[in-house]
Amino acid sequence: MWVLLAFSLVACAVAVERFLTYASYGYSPDRWFESLLAKIRKSGPAAGLAMAIPCRHPVARVAQTYLEQLNRPEKVRQDNVRRTGSVALESVEKNLRILAALAHLAPLVGLLGTVIGMVVAFSQIQSIQGTVKPSDLAGGIWEALLTTVFGLVVAIPCMALYHAFEGHADKIARRMEMAVTSLDDLLSPSSPSTVTTKPRQRAQEEEFSTIQ
Secondary structure, rough: OOOHHHHHHHHHHHHHHHHHHHHHHHHHHHHHHHHHHHHHHHHHHHHHHHHOOOOOOOHHHHHHHHHHOOOOHHHHHHHHHHHHHHHHHHHHHOHHHHHHHHHHHHHHHHHHHHHHHHHHHHHHHHHOOOOOOOHHHHHHHHHHHHHHHHHHHHHHHHHHHHHHHHHHHHHHHHHHHHHHHHHHHHOOOOOOOOHHHHHHHHHHHHHOOOOO
């Protein structure tokens, strides 16, 4: 039970830390990125870069790197954008594996406690002289089963939080990919051509496939 209590405290700390991190981004990436594109169309890439620098969202970090590397060779820009995206996603997914581990370990720890408790209960019953009452057996078993109950109580919220945070991280990764594709279409000299836009989008999707 003490181990399960420690698991629950760690899970609460991770959940609070992730909530604060995601809340610190402070805006919708879709709405912000549309404003960024409008700013670039109106005032140029330099104005877009000035808009991206103060923002903390991973999409803004990718856009900032793209705009900073705009005048460098395409291969260099792609490598730098990929590196920035990987680092940003590491920050987004930080500590999520801890929640997954707790969700898998808590039921096992609870089951272990139950088995140990039942072994102790049957050992005590064996030492009783005379007739064994059903209450002697039932009392030890229900007490031993409490660890399995609390193991599940810890594991279920951990699993729910893990999937919720993981889904949010996947959404951010997709928005980062879309940001690179949109910036490439907007700022590339051949962007008006529909024929050249589609291969370029596929290239950017392959570029960001390693980030996801």
